[in-house]
Amino acid sequence: MIKGNVHSIQSLGTVDGPGIRFVLFMQGCNLRCGFCHNPDTWGFVGGTEYTPQEIVDKVKRYKEYFGATGGITISGGEPLLQSDFCREVFELCHKEGINTCLDTSGSIFNDSVKELLSHTDRVLLDVKFTNDADYREYAGCSIDKPLEFLKYLDSRKIPTTLRHVIVPTVTDGEENVKKIKEIANANSCVDKIELLPFRKICQTKYDNMNLEFRFGDLPEPTQDKMQELNNLI
Ligand code: SF4
Numbered sequence: 347m348i349k350g351n352v353h354s355i356q357s358l359g360t361v362d363g364p365g366i367r368f369v370l371f372m373q374g375c376n377l378r379c380g381f382c383h384n385p386d387t388w389g390f391v392g393g394t395e396y397t398p399q400e401i402v403d404k405v406k407r408y409k410e411y412f413g414a415t416g417g418i419t420i421s422g423g424e425p426l427l428q429s430d431f432c433r434e435v436f437e438l439c440h441k442e443g444i445n446t447c448l449d450t451s452g453s454i455f456n457d458s459v460k461e462l463l464s465h466t467d468r469v470l471l472d473v474k475f476t477n478d479a480d481y482r483e484y485a486g487c488s489i490d491k492p493l494e495f496l497k498y499l500d501s502r503k504i505p506t507t508l509r510h511v512i513v514p515t516v517t518d519g520e521e522n523v524k525k526i527k528e529i530a531n532a533n534s535c536v537d538k539i540e541l542l543p544f545r546k547i548c549q550t551k552y553d554n555m556n557l558e559f560r561f562g563d564l565p566e567p568t569q570d571k572m573q574e575l576n577n578l579i
Pocket residue numbers: 375376377378379381382383384385387422423424451
């Protein structure tokens with residue numbers, strides 16, 4: 347049976363999708379975002395292996411907390427690197443009547459990903475930057491990848507939340523946030539935009555791993571700035 351390489355599990359999370367959710371963080375990522383707060387998920391070794399059934403048995407224990415809107419979210423790392431495993435988890439969750447949500451960079455697309463999306467109730471799509479140069483420099487892929495992924499979500503009418511990290515001097519300009527809004531408006535599957543403040547609490551993870559935190563010298567955005575940008579959307 348297929349096994350997934352899992353970085354960690356959060357039994358009851360409230361920030362990764364609607365309602366109260368069981369969040370599964372997958373091990374391994376193909377990108378290297380300058381603001382990433384989970385560099386410990388990057389490597390492909392070091393997680394814990396689980397079968398889909400083992401995960402669903404855990405999720406079921408929390409079912410009573412999910413209410414009408416909660417469920418499971420698979421995040422990472424990048425879940426699309428283990429799309430066959432994620433599909434089996436979601437398929438089994440659907441059989442149990444549990445809502446499924448996928449948090450992804452949308453940078454990988456193949457038949458297995460399409461299958462996974464057939465069992466996904468909502469996608470949290472992280473649009474990292476709004477121009478190709480920054481995407482390549484600070485994330486490690488072309489902007490076309492998430493935009494094409496979004497187009498596909500739109501064609502499948504899969505409810506989508508666009509997420510965008512606000513990093514002072516890099517993504518906190520008005521024009522930048524308006525561009526995010528334009529991308530959302532061009533795809534009717536998007537029913538929500540979430541602007542997330544850049545946070546530096548992960549600095550110690552980088553230090554412990556002897557890795558460079560590329561945006562580590564930049565400040566966190568103020569609450570006023572976040573409010574001002576949220577007003578634009
Ligand atoms: S895609 Fe997510 S996990 Fe991967 S580097 Fe970017 S922020 Fe980190």
